[in-house]
Amino acid sequence: MNKDIIHCLECNKILRKTDHDNAPIFVFDKNLNDFISVPKDDYKDFTIEHKGHHLRELSVLEDSSISKMSCRDKAQVGYFKATNGKKVFLIKKWRNNINEPLHYKIMEDSRLKVKNVKVTCQADLIRIHLKKQFVWMDNGKIERFVEIAAHSVEKMDLSAMEECFWDTGDSMVVLAKLGFQEIREILRECQKFLTWVQLKSIRDFIEENNCDNGVMTVIVHKKMRIERFNLRGIRHKRKIIFNS
Numbered sequence: 001m002n003k004d005i006i007h008c009l010e011c012n013k014i015l016r017k018t019d020h021d022n023a024p025i026f027v028f029d030k031n032l033n034d035f036i037s038v039p040k041d042d043y044k045d046f047t048i049e050h051k052g053h054h055l056r057e058l059s060v061l062e063d064s065s066i067s068k069m070s071c072r073d074k075a076q077v078g079y080f081k082a083t084n085g086k087k088v089f090l091i092k093k094w095r096n097n098i099n100e101p102l103h104y105k106i107m108e109d110s111r112l113k114v115k116n117v118k119v120t121c122q123a124d125l126i127r128i129h130l131k132k133q134f135v136w137m138d139n140g141k142i143e144r145f146v147e148i149a150a151h152s153v154e155k156m157d158l159s160a161m162e163e164c165f166w167d168t169g170d171s172m173v174v175l176a177k178l179g180f181q182e183i184r185e186i187l188r189e190c191q192k193f194l195t196w197v198q199l200k201s202i203r204d205f206i207e208e209n210n211c212d213n214g215v216m217t218v219i220v221h222k223k224m225r226i227e228r229f230n231l232r233g234i235r236h237k238r239k240i241i242f243n244s
């Protein structure tokens with residue numbers, strides 16, 4: 001594992017080593033009326049600033065990063081985990097505005113907890129695809145199908161979702177597959193107003209679109225919170241940090 005974090009225990013400051021650590025920065029020189037490059041080495045600067053201090057190296061745990069960009073102020077907050085081989089640390093990263101470098105802070109005795117809080121069907125996309133694919137499906141039948149699907153999805157077990165698509169542009173929103181129970185319930189209700197041939201087409205439609213970002217997959221909204229523990233390992237504080 002790469003030791004990509006240096007933590008000064010005395011100042012509680014963190015440096016995350018990156019490929020850009022010694023890339024020059026460009027500043028405007030008034031006398032020359034032009035931008036000039038200034039050499040910079042973050043790693044060297046950090047080791048000089050914290051010379052003689054108690055430093056520890058940590059490795060970032062793969063796939064442990066979760067972040068959210070605020071569209072309003074372009075500020076970014078994220079969390080990831082790193083380890084010294086014995087203990088796992090939760091690290092917060094943020095920048096207050098787009099021009100600022102990232103700041104890092106170790107969240108002592110804290111744990112991230114992500115929970116599914118709401119699930120909905122992709123009603124509008126289902127309508128569009130049904131209309132395009134089945135000429136025999138009039139608006140009445142489409143609406144009835146969407147209503148049945150929405151009703152079935154509402155009752156899904158939030159703790160047992162089979163996630164299948166994550167690239168939604170929001171780390172607190174993923175897509176998940178309809179379960180066997182839901183598909184069975186939807187088909188059972190559809191029997192009431194579809195012929196056997198139509199029912200078979202709908203069954204195929206559900207199966208074909210119930211993976212990746214297919215229209216029959218469901219939208220899962222998540223909430224993330226940080227739980228803080230005291231020295232005896234008892235949880236004493238909870239704070240919701242991300243919401244979908």
Ligand SMILES: [Zn+2]
Pocket residue numbers: 008009010011012013049050053
């Ligand atoms: Zn220091």
